[in-house]
Amino acid sequence: LTVLALGIEQVHDARVRIAPHAVRTPLLRNSALDAAAGGQVFIKAENLQTTGSFKFRGAMNRLLALSTEEIGRGVVAFSSGNHALAVAEAARFLGCTAVIIMPLDAPTVKVAGVRARGAEVIQYDRDRDDREAIAADLISARGLSLVHPFDDPFVIAGQGTAALEAVEQLKDDFNVDRVDQALICCSGGGLAAGWGMVIKYAFGEADIVTVEPDGFDDTARSLASGDWKSNERTAGTICDALQVSTPGKITLPLLLSQGAKGVTVTDEEVLAAMNFAASHLKLVLEPGGAAPLAAVLSGKVKTTRRTTLLIASGGNVDPAMLISSIDRGAT
Amino acid sequence: LTVLALGIEQVHDARVRIAPHAVRTPLLRNSALDAAAGGQVFIKAENLQTTGSFKFRGAMNRLLALSTEEIGRGVVAFSSGNHALAVAEAARFLGCTAVIIMPLDAPTVKVAGVRARGAEVIQYDRDRDDREAIAADLISARGLSLVHPFDDPFVIAGQGTAALEAVEQLKDDFNVDRVDQALICCSGGGLAAGWGMVIKYAFGEADIVTVEPDGFDDTARSLASGDWKSNERTAGTICDALQVSTPGKITLPLLLSQGAKGVTVTDEEVLAAMNFAASHLKLVLEPGGAAPLAAVLSGKVKTTRRTTLLIASGGNVDPAMLISSIDRGAT
Numbered sequence: 001l002t003v004l005a006l007g008i009e010q011v012h013d014a015r016v017r018i019a020p021h022a023v024r025t026p027l028l029r030n031s032a033l034d035a036a037a038g039g040q041v042f043i044k045a046e047n048l049q050t051t052g053s054f055k056f057r058g059a060m061n062r063l064l065a066l067s068t069e070e071i072g073r074g075v076v077a078f079s080s081g082n083h084a085l086a087v088a089e090a091a092r093f094l095g096c097t098a099v100i101i102m103p104l105d106a107p108t109v110k111v112a113g114v115r116a117r118g119a120e121v122i123q124y125d126r127d128r129d130d131r132e133a134i135a136a137d138l139i140s141a142r143g144l145s146l147v148h149p150f151d152d153p154f155v156i157a158g159q160g161t162a163a164l165e166a167v168e169q170l171k172d173d174f175n176v177d178r179v180d181q182a183l184i185c186c187s188g189g190g191l192a193a194g195w196g197m198v199i200k201y202a203f204g205e206a207d208i209v210t211v212e213p214d215g216f217d218d219t220a221r222s223l224a225s226g227d228w229k230s231n232e233r234t235a236g237t238i239c240d241a242l243q244v245s246t247p248g249k250i251t252l253p254l255l256l257s258q259g260a261k262g263v264t265v266t267d268e269e270v271l272a273a274m275n276f277a278a279s280h281l282k283l284v285l286e287p288g289g290a291a292p293l294a295a296v297l298s299g300k301v302k303t304t305r306r307t308t309l310l311i312a313s314g315g316n317v318d319p320a321m322l323i324s325s326i327d328r329g330a331t
Numbered sequence: 332l333t334v335l336a337l338g339i340e341q342v343h344d345a346r347v348r349i350a351p352h353a354v355r356t357p358l359l360r361n362s363a364l365d366a367a368a369g370g371q372v373f374i375k376a377e378n379l380q381t382t383g384s385f386k387f388r389g390a391m392n393r394l395l396a397l398s399t400e401e402i403g404r405g406v407v408a409f410s411s412g413n414h415a416l417a418v419a420e421a422a423r424f425l426g427c428t429a430v431i432i433m434p435l436d437a438p439t440v441k442v443a444g445v446r447a448r449g450a451e452v453i454q455y456d457r458d459r460d461d462r463e464a465i466a467a468d469l470i471s472a473r474g475l476s477l478v479h480p481f482d483d484p485f486v487i488a489g490q491g492t493a494a495l496e497a498v499e500q501l502k503d504d505f506n507v508d509r510v511d512q513a514l515i516c517c518s519g520g521g522l523a524a525g526w527g528m529v530i531k532y533a534f535g536e537a538d539i540v541t542v543e544p545d546g547f548d549d550t551a552r553s554l555a556s557g558d559w560k561s562n563e564r565t566a567g568t569i570c571d572a573l574q575v576s577t578p579g580k581i582t583l584p585l586l587l588s589q590g591a592k593g594v595t596v597t598d599e600e601v602l603a604a605m606n607f608a609a610s611h612l613k614l615v616l617e618p619g620g621a622a623p624l625a626a627v628l629s630g631k632v633k634t635t636r637r638t639t640l641l642i643a644s645g646g647n648v649d650p651a652m653l654i655s656s657i658d659r660g661a662t
Contacts, residue, residue, distance in 0.1 A: 023360075026379070045357075048612075278615050279440075282378040282379055282614060282616075282646030283379075283613060283614065283615065284613040285613075319610075319657050323657055323658055326653055326657075327654055
């Protein structure tokens with residue numbers, strides 16, 4: 001089953017495949033953040049990626065690995081937004097039809113961005129409808145290929161390419177040859193599993209820590225119990241990108257094999273992190289993209305005298321939400 | 332007069348000197364910006380520099396070139412904010428006393444940042460007081476060394492290091508070996524002169540274009556006439572960092588020798604550029620830092636089928652101003 005082959009080699013292959021298309025985003029360090037953390041913190045700024053989030057890496061890698069025939073028939077994806085934008089952009093680049101299934105409560109900026117890229121949008125009710133069933137119908141009716149947001153080896157390998165760059169940048173830009181921990185925001189787990197693979201390969205002793213919103217800690221509980229757990233709620237966090245209800249079939253075993261553990265952050269902590277990002281890092285982050293930073297600033301993970309690598313995974317935020325994060329007074 | 336030696340060699344020297352301290356900021360490209368410009372646009376993101384602006388480069392280079400005796404006596408600087416933050420940070424690093432003379436209407440975030448770095452702040456009235464006279468008194472009374480915000484070869488060379496990096500990044504990251512024009516925000520002209528030196532050395536045919544706020548176009552008029560012109564107003568633009576009344580004694584001849592020309596942008600165009608930066612680039616820019624981007628987006632310079640390098644020079648903006656730029660609807 002070559003399609004399931006998934007290791008550091010596949011991440012290297014993904015990197016070569018997407019190199020002409022994806023941005024090699026900067027790895028940043030900031031003295032105010034180091035001071036707040038009491039240690040060294042490095043930020044992989046994937047909000048600066050094409051389409052405003054890391055998702056473009058996995059989507060582009062997946063589409064580039066499809067056959068000419070499959071590209072000719074088109075692709076379908078379900079996503080609250082960032083994966084949708086990424087698939088729409090990758091499809092546009094390849095001249096391929098894309099149908100994106102998005103929840104009705106997806107941020108306006110994300111829905112508009114998908115439509116602007118020429119993709120067809122089908123909206124569904126997060127509580128009432130089954131987005132996977134809608135996708136299955138489209139696949140059988142129109143022969144579309146599913147671009148899964150996380151449970152796909154090509155997608156996971158694609159997301160891992162950001163970690164591969166970060167490992168290089170740590171060495172080349174900062175002369176740092178190990179980290180104590182990597183903090184990765186987590187929904188279905190594709191990013192976390194891809195990063196975990198690369199980070200454990202590069203720094204065997206480093207801790208892999210997933211960050212989820214309070215009440216959406218399916219991955220943290222699944223990692224603690226060793227089995228798939230689900231969230232009770234389907235909505236109710238400002239982290240619109242981190243609401244998947246249970247870890248992936250592929251991603252959870254990978255994260256368990258990496259010894260990953262999970263922490264959670266509150267909406268308030270996320271807003272404070274978005275404020276810190278705008279004030280000190282001069283970066284616009286969306287709520288889900290600020291979750292790992294929130295874990296550092298709120299002390300949910302120990303950073304004192306440790307070297308921490310975190311991802312700032314996306315910056316696609318509606319203006320009102322961004323304003324509410326800035327309008328909190330200085331931090 | 333070796334102190335006045337100023338050319339590409341001095342920029343290279345500055346780079347070596349400040350390398351352990353300054354951030355090698357990323358050079359970014361963005362598909363939405365390229366589409367808006369109708370050409371290739373590259374952004375040197377100096378809002379991600381230490382202290383939130385390029386000013387740290389020049390200040391650090393100047394302080395590192397002082398003698399141990401001079402460092403022991405301390406330094407003085409006058410600045411509306413970014414140079415103040417930069418000198419305070421450089422002085423803190425070297426354990427040196429710093430006195431910063433700031434206008435009463437400087438952004439709160441900048442005054443607070445200077446004080447947080449342990450510098451002494453003296454505030455003055457922009458209309459009534461002469462900041463250079465206040466500095467002269469301190470120099471004679473306390474033996475402080477002046478760190479001029481722009482009219483100093485070490486400062487100009489330091490600011491040029493950002494352009495040196497950009498030239499390398501164009502080649503290494505994007506395989507681009509020439510630009511048609513470089514757009515640089517301009518107040519006293521230290522940044523523009525340093526960039527012009529490097530850009531003309533690397534790309535002899537490139538146009539050097541300074542960008543100033545409407546009504547504060549002393550450099551544009553000085554470049555057009557070949558002699559020093561002054562602004563009528565001393566305040567009244569949102570670009571708090573771009574209010575110097577006349578070009579420097581060193582900077583104007585340099586800019587004239589580079590064949591530089593000047594354009595201006597309105598407050599509205601600057602706010603629109605700040606909005607674009609937050610929405611599409613995911614960067615927080617202060618008004619002055621967004622001026623070159625505003626020149627592109629407003630069509631003040633021709634960018635169609637051209638390759639444009641611009642600096643996003645700083646991100647130190649008060650929350651209310653940032654919010655007002657975001658709260659304008661999508662662009």
